[in-house]
Amino acid sequence: MGRKLFNGEGEVSQVVGATLLIAISIVLAVTTAAFVIGLGDRTDTTPPEVEFTYEYSQVGNGNLTIVHESGETLDPSTVEVRADRQFRPAPGNDSGRLRSSGIQSYALDSTAAGSEWVGGAIEQGSEFTVVGDDSTLDSGTIRVVWVEPADGDTAVLGAWQGPGA
Structure with missing residues (x-):
């Protein structure tokens, strides 16, 4: 009497897909915000030799x-x-x-x-x-x-x- 762990395997892949989509959206939003407020264009100036x-x-x-x-x-x-x-x-x-x-x-x-x-x-x-x-x-x-x-x-x-x- 083997019971299945998940009845609907299609539902699991939808949850994983939605989680990945949200994570990618957050990473893109943070990266864009960093460049918009100027954190990404910071350059280190080296002292003269x-x-x-x-x-x-x-x-x-x-x-x-x-x-x-x-x-x-x-x-x-x-x-x-x-x-x-x-x-x-x-x-x-x-x-x-x-x-x-x-x-x-x-x-x-x-x-x-x-x-x-x-x-x-x-x-x-x-x-x-x-x-x-x-x-x-x-x-x-x-x-x-x-x-x-x-x-x-x-x-x-x-x-x-x-x-x-």
């Missing part, structure tokens, strides 16, 4: 000249110099003082004493100098940081650590 060299002189509180040695040309509005010591750009040291916080930051397209710290593009051979302010650069770390224009994400392009750090 560049190499810097550093020339340090222990004069006063220290001078560090950062030279763009090779790599991509940089837009100064997307580059900052950051340090764990108080520093100022050179030339124009008198008006280039920064707030006294743990991390100092100065954009390369900023001005000091009315003259541009960095002119146009930062390309091979371009250089800029930072000067120790209230503390010596000798025991600090200086980073050249790229700031992604669209969303503000950052990447360290180069770093220098003082001999006393």
Whole structure:
């Protein structure tokens, strides 16, 4: 007396078919909504590839000249110099003082004493100098940081650590 598990096998295939149709519709709706609200067109911007060299002189509180040695040309509005010591750009040291916080930051397209710290593009051979302010650069770390224009994400392009750090 074998009893059948299902009396109507056609009804089971209709239920499976309807379930699959609903699942496919949900996946298509979610995918379409993601692209409509902008989640699908997000692109990751990679930081530029560049190499810097550093020339340090222990004069006063220290001078560090950062030279763009090779790599991509940089837009100064997307580059900052950051340090764990108080520093100022050179030339124009008198008006280039920064707030006294743990991390100092100065954009390369900023001005000091009315003259541009960095002119146009930062390309091979371009250089800029930072000067120790209230503390010596000798025991600090200086980073050249790229700031992604669209969303503000950052990447360290180069770093220098003082001999006393």
